[in-house]
Amino acid sequence: MTTITTQNGTELELRAVSSYYIAGVRNKAISDFEQDRGKLLAPPTYDIKCGGGPFGEWIETKAHTTETIEQGTNDEKAAWNAYTAQQKEQTNFIYRRTARVYLLRGITTEVPDNGWRERQERDEIEIPTDLDDLKMHWIETETVMTAFELGMIVNTIQSQNQLTEVGRRLATDMFQRAMELGRWPNT
DSSP: OEEEEOTTSOEEEEOOOOHHHHHHHHHHHHHHHHHHHOSOOOOOEEEEEEEOGGGOEEEEEEEOOTTGGGGSOHHHHHHHHHHHHHHHHHHHHHHHHHHHHHHHHHBOOOOOOSSHHHHHHHTTOOOOOSHHHHHHHHIIIIIOOSHHHHHHHHHHHHHGGGOOHHHHHHHHHHHHHHHHHTSOTTO
């Protein structure tokens, strides 16, 4: 386990989360996204005339890439924009699902009873009753101050599976340094 201190001074105990469990969550998120949105878009394609000589000519169809789309037609560029927008949406959908699991299972610190609920209720903020939703609400509203910090916590939890004790201490130090700098060290 690793202990980190967030920007607002909250100490969090972090532990590894099974990569098999995360793979299951990720696969379910992909399935849910496809079920929600229908068939995923394919990248637009273009044809290339190939061959020649004694073997004759043939046409190969290739998917556009970020490099080739610049020479594409307006219709291909519009299809590319729709395709890349959907890819970003799917990536964000999957990240939100897996990040939630990393946070709920990877943060072992219990939700404290230190008056934060009463303070939020006075401010007319709705407090979830489901225990997982309550823990996420506490993490998001009382513990983590920025999206960057949230991402760093998820990355630190992810690293727990691969690290020795020395590696965990280094990951903790790197987290603290990134919080001080507001960015990854050495970037």
